[in-house]
Amino acid sequence: MTRYQHLASLLAQRIEQGLYQNGERLPSVRALSLEHGVSISTVQQAYHLLEARQLISPRPRSGYFVASRKATPPVPELTRPAQRPVEITQWESVRELFNDGPENSAFNFGSGMPDVGQSTVKPLWKAMGRLCQRQDARVLTYDCMYGMPELREQVARLALDSGCLLTVDDIVITTGCQEALFTAVRAVCQPGDIVAVESPTFPGTMQILRGLGIKAIEIPTCAVTGISLDALELALEQWPVKAVLLVPTCNNPLGFTMPDKYKKELVILAQRFDLAIIEDDAYGELTYDYPRPRTIKSFDEDGRVLLCSSFSKSLAPGLRVGWIAPGRYLDRVVHTKYTGTGYTVSHTQLAVAEFIRQGHYQPHLRRMRMQYKCNLDVFTCWVRHYFPCGICVSRPQGGFLVWIELPESFDSLRLNCEVRKSGIQIAAGSLFSASGKYRNCLRLNYALPFTDEMGEGLRILGETVSRMMNVS
Amino acid sequence: MTRYQHLASLLAQRIEQGLYQNGERLPSVRALSLEHGVSISTVQQAYHLLEARQLISPRPRSGYFVASRKATPPVPELTRPAQRPVEITQWESVRELFNDGPENSAFNFGSGMPDVGQSTVKPLWKAMGRLCQRQDARVLTYDCMYGMPELREQVARLALDSGCLLTVDDIVITTGCQEALFTAVRAVCQPGDIVAVESPTFPGTMQILRGLGIKAIEIPTCAVTGISLDALELALEQWPVKAVLLVPTCNNPLGFTMPDKYKKELVILAQRFDLAIIEDDAYGELTYDYPRPRTIKSFDEDGRVLLCSSFSKSLAPGLRVGWIAPGRYLDRVVHTKYTGTGYTVSHTQLAVAEFIRQGHYQPHLRRMRMQYKCNLDVFTCWVRHYFPCGICVSRPQGGFLVWIELPESFDSLRLNCEVRKSGIQIAAGSLFSASGKYRNCLRLNYALPFTDEMGEGLRILGETVSRMMNVS
Numbered sequence: 001m002t003r004y005q006h007l008a009s010l011l012a013q014r015i016e017q018g019l020y021q022n023g024e025r026l027p028s029v030r031a032l033s034l035e036h037g038v039s040i041s042t043v044q045q046a047y048h049l050l051e052a053r054q055l056i057s058p059r060p061r062s063g064y065f066v067a068s069r070k071a072t073p074p075v076p077e078l079t080r081p082a083q084r085p086v087e088i089t090q091w092e093s094v095r096e097l098f099n100d101g102p103e104n105s106a107f108n109f110g111s112g113m114p115d116v117g118q119s120t121v122k123p124l125w126k127a128m129g130r131l132c133q134r135q136d137a138r139v140l141t142y143d144c145m146y147g148m149p150e151l152r153e154q155v156a157r158l159a160l161d162s163g164c165l166l167t168v169d170d171i172v173i174t175t176g177c178q179e180a181l182f183t184a185v186r187a188v189c190q191p192g193d194i195v196a197v198e199s200p201t202f203p204g205t206m207q208i209l210r211g212l213g214i215k216a217i218e219i220p221t222c223a224v225t226g227i228s229l230d231a232l233e234l235a236l237e238q239w240p241v242k243a244v245l246l247v248p249t250c251n252n253p254l255g256f257t258m259p260d261k262y263k264k265e266l267v268i269l270a271q272r273f274d275l276a277i278i279e280d281d282a283y284g285e286l287t288y289d290y291p292r293p294r295t296i297k298s299f300d301e302d303g304r305v306l307l308c309s310s311f312s313k314s315l316a317p318g319l320r321v322g323w324i325a326p327g328r329y330l331d332r333v334v335h336t337k338y339t340g341t342g343y344t345v346s347h348t349q350l351a352v353a354e355f356i357r358q359g360h361y362q363p364h365l366r367r368m369r370m371q372y373k374c375n376l377d378v379f380t381c382w383v384r385h386y387f388p389c390g391i392c393v394s395r396p397q398g399g400f401l402v403w404i405e406l407p408e409s410f411d412s413l414r415l416n417c418e419v420r421k422s423g424i425q426i427a428a429g430s431l432f433s434a435s436g437k438y439r440n441c442l443r444l445n446y447a448l449p450f451t452d453e454m455g456e457g458l459r460i461l462g463e464t465v466s467r468m469m470n471v472s
Numbered sequence: 473m474t475r476y477q478h479l480a481s482l483l484a485q486r487i488e489q490g491l492y493q494n495g496e497r498l499p500s501v502r503a504l505s506l507e508h509g510v511s512i513s514t515v516q517q518a519y520h521l522l523e524a525r526q527l528i529s530p531r532p533r534s535g536y537f538v539a540s541r542k543a544t545p546p547v548p549e550l551t552r553p554a555q556r557p558v559e560i561t562q563w564e565s566v567r568e569l570f571n572d573g574p575e576n577s578a579f580n581f582g583s584g585m586p587d588v589g590q591s592t593v594k595p596l597w598k599a600m601g602r603l604c605q606r607q608d609a610r611v612l613t614y615d616c617m618y619g620m621p622e623l624r625e626q627v628a629r630l631a632l633d634s635g636c637l638l639t640v641d642d643i644v645i646t647t648g649c650q651e652a653l654f655t656a657v658r659a660v661c662q663p664g665d666i667v668a669v670e671s672p673t674f675p676g677t678m679q680i681l682r683g684l685g686i687k688a689i690e691i692p693t694c695a696v697t698g699i700s701l702d703a704l705e706l707a708l709e710q711w712p713v714k715a716v717l718l719v720p721t722c723n724n725p726l727g728f729t730m731p732d733k734y735k736k737e738l739v740i741l742a743q744r745f746d747l748a749i750i751e752d753d754a755y756g757e758l759t760y761d762y763p764r765p766r767t768i769k770s771f772d773e774d775g776r777v778l779l780c781s782s783f784s785k786s787l788a789p790g791l792r793v794g795w796i797a798p799g800r801y802l803d804r805v806v807h808t809k810y811t812g813t814g815y816t817v818s819h820t821q822l823a824v825a826e827f828i829r830q831g832h833y834q835p836h837l838r839r840m841r842m843q844y845k846c847n848l849d850v851f852t853c854w855v856r857h858y859f860p861c862g863i864c865v866s867r868p869q870g871g872f873l874v875w876i877e878l879p880e881s882f883d884s885l886r887l888n889c890e891v892r893k894s895g896i897q898i899a900a901g902s903l904f905s906a907s908g909k910y911r912n913c914l915r916l917n918y919a920l921p922f923t924d925e926m927g928e929g930l931r932i933l934g935e936t937v938s939r940m941m942n943v944s
Contacts (some may be wrong), residue, residue: 175813
């Protein structure tokens with residue numbers, strides 16, 4: 001981010017937080033230049049950027065004023081999914097969304113891609129390059145079943161930050177978090193079983209259940225504190241649920257982080273009903289607040305939590321490096337891993353281990369957390385500006401995904417068709433439900449640093465939403 | 473391989489083939505030097521090597537003579553597995569064998585590792601390095617569900633050599649052949665189903681069936697022509713078999729290649745019983761004879777053959793690049809692939825595609841085929857020399873794995889324990905059976921160019937076998 005972009009983002013935040021109110025006059029160019037120790041032209045560039053984004057407007061001879069804006073949209077209410085176990089559908093829509101390569105849309109607001117272009121990633125490229133240069137034989141040969149010991153060591157060290165005491169022998173490296181989740185479900189469930197999930201839930205997880213012939217019971221979920229423990233308890237009393245699978249930290253797609261108190265209560269509930277907990281922590285390292293929240297695993301007393309994570313969101317998905325700490329289910333997980341893919345690719349494992357060992361991972365995380373938080377501020381402004389009234393917007397605590405709820409009758413699948421001509425893609429809410437609920441919602445990705453083109457994309461998106469809302 | 477090693481291997485072949493018979497005088501040093509256009513000292517070095525390997529012996533002032541040897545051991549007879557579907561056991565032994573990293577044994581005769589150290593692999597290192605150097609964004613981002621288009625294009629082109637007409641849309645890239653086989657089995661079977669397999673069968677396949685709750689019916693298999701079609705037909709008449717899974721070309725572990733005629737007949741049989749065929753062609757490119765044999769897939773008329781392969785044996789397993797051409801089961805395979813691992817690692821996919829596109833793959837294959845064939849000749853000599861009489865040895869038509877059958881009462885699991893102290897590992901035959909049969913057999917790997925240390929390893933192995941046979 002250049003200096004003026006940084007300043008613009010800071011000012012956007014202040015506007016968003018109400019420090020500069022509707023219609024209020026902003027500080028003069030000279031005052032800001034003094035306050036931030038930047039040149040006059042930097043401030044001017046920042047103001048031009050904010051003007052282009054329609055956050056502020058100039059008045060001749062009076063300076064810049066906060067543009068008049070709509071009220072902050074509310075957070076979505078507690079979700080109300082079906083109250084019984086259901087079979088998962090939606091495969092065709094998922095395939096359609098995820099089979100497109102990134103090159104096929106100019107603005108892929110629908111993907112789960114992090115920003116992999118920041119300079120803090122450079123040491124990873126170097127680590128990968130060095131392994132090729134010295135023709136490290138380990139790159140080409142079979143790894144051991146559990147994954148490279150040097151990587152497991154680093155993962156164990158990192159897990160301390162989330163309150164987990166793990167040894168290298170507690171960890172199995174996987175092909176991304178997807179394989180971690182897949183092996184976890186296979187380790188604790190049989191076909192025909194029932195798994196409780198948050199509602200909405202990440203489509204990759206839903207499709208795992210579908211593929212294994214497992215039913216999902218979707219539990220009402222609060223966009224601020226996560227899965228409703230009361231509703232979960234009710235479901236557990238009614239149905240023979242085998243496991244609960246959730247994303248309790250920087251949830252995908254709702255963005256909440258479950259408070260520690262609830263995480264602890266969930267473990268007690270799981271003990272009472274003898275339930276396994278599959279915890280997806282793929283976004284956990286990207287919480288905006290530091291230090292990062294604890295995992296449910298850190299409250300686990302008897303090995304019933306299978307903690308799944310990866311470097312896909314915090315570093316880069318193309319590496320396909322994930323991991324699982326499966327507690328008491330270790331042997332079953334190793335069997336599933338071995339039969340599913342044999343081994344995990346060696347090169348990226350070694351490179352990631354080296355990247356962490358050399359101390360590059362924490363600075364990278366700091367950078368990405370800051371970027372995503374800034375992006376969120378700007379993104380929220382834009383959504384408020386371009387989208388019509390009567391919508392709800394989630395308040396992500398980390399990561400780079402926001403959930404927007406439109407009026408009941410809205411059809412986000414149709415929206416996707418409409419905007420695709422303009423090279424825009426969104427993730428329709430219905431993908432996040434077993435039975436195609438949340439068709440009136442969408443998930444948007446705000447990982448990349450903002451550009452005016454992107455603002456233009458959001459404008460088209462917002463205007464299409466408005467048009468569709470007026471028609472329906 | 474240096475010049476004198478090459479010459480030694482050639483002479484060893486001639487001895488093996490009976491061109492120089494037991495006790496016969498070998499050509500003089502001068503004659504050989506002239507015949508092969510090499511220096512006197514090269515011939516002398518070659519003779520010293522053969523002497524060290526006890527294939528020839530010098531007689532003062534008379535030159536070198538073929539050492540007196542045992543008769544060529546016969547090929548193992550048709551196997552006789554259980555005649556009913558059985559559940560798969562042996563996981564503990566498999567885990568023990570495959571969880572060891574390669575560094576844990578000096579002579580890992582037990583692994584399925586190819587030789588990845590030859591100079592023909594260098595362009596692959598370069599391709600990988602270039603992708604890092606130019607920080608190709610595709611390395612870090614998500615691939616499309618089917619795999620990188622440029623790699624699928626090359627795979628389709630290669631498949632022509634085995635008689636298959638495939639387009640890029642017929643192919644799904646997988647995490648090694650293991651994921652290809654796993655998705656294939658999941659695409660055509662449900663838990664409780666029965667799958668027919670060759671007997672013996674690769675443990676990775678067996679464990680897939682175990683993990684999915686599928687029973688195996690092991691079909692008697694000939695070490696020269698493959699699965700007995702008569703026995704298979706009998707089984708199909710008796711049991712509701714869903715699929716037949718086999719390695720018809722350069723079989724692992726028996727080394728045979730099924731004649732085209734039988735491959736064709738198998739397809740007709742499968743049509744008659746409406747059976748899917750899962751064809752594992754992982755070693756197919758390593759047939760010693762050129763051009764390579766056709767795949768069963770090439771005889772497929774109605775999309776019932778799922779062809780699985782990878783670059784793990786022909787190039788390097790650490791890349792984790794495999795593929796599947798699933799015929800009519802494409803959509804189910806894509807679903808399974810997506811839910812199992814999401815995407816395949818991008819970096820190695822791109823590097824392999826580049827390696828093939830630049831024309832490096834065929835020269836590499838030629839080199840490896842020649843090396844493995846030479847190795848086999850020397851290896852067979854050594855086995856005959858160091859192993860006791862009364863054994864059977866397979867006649868691999870390609871690849872780098874040989875199957876040795878010892879007398880009925882022999883315990884190869886105990887052998888593995890005995891030789892492990894000397895840093896030697898073998899693959900016990902019982903891993904290749906659903907129910908632990910073939911305990912009197914072992915599979916040995918002869919991928920690496922021979923060294924005297926390796927000969928020493930084989931000597932220890934052979935002597936331990938002799939000792940155990942005398943005791944039992």
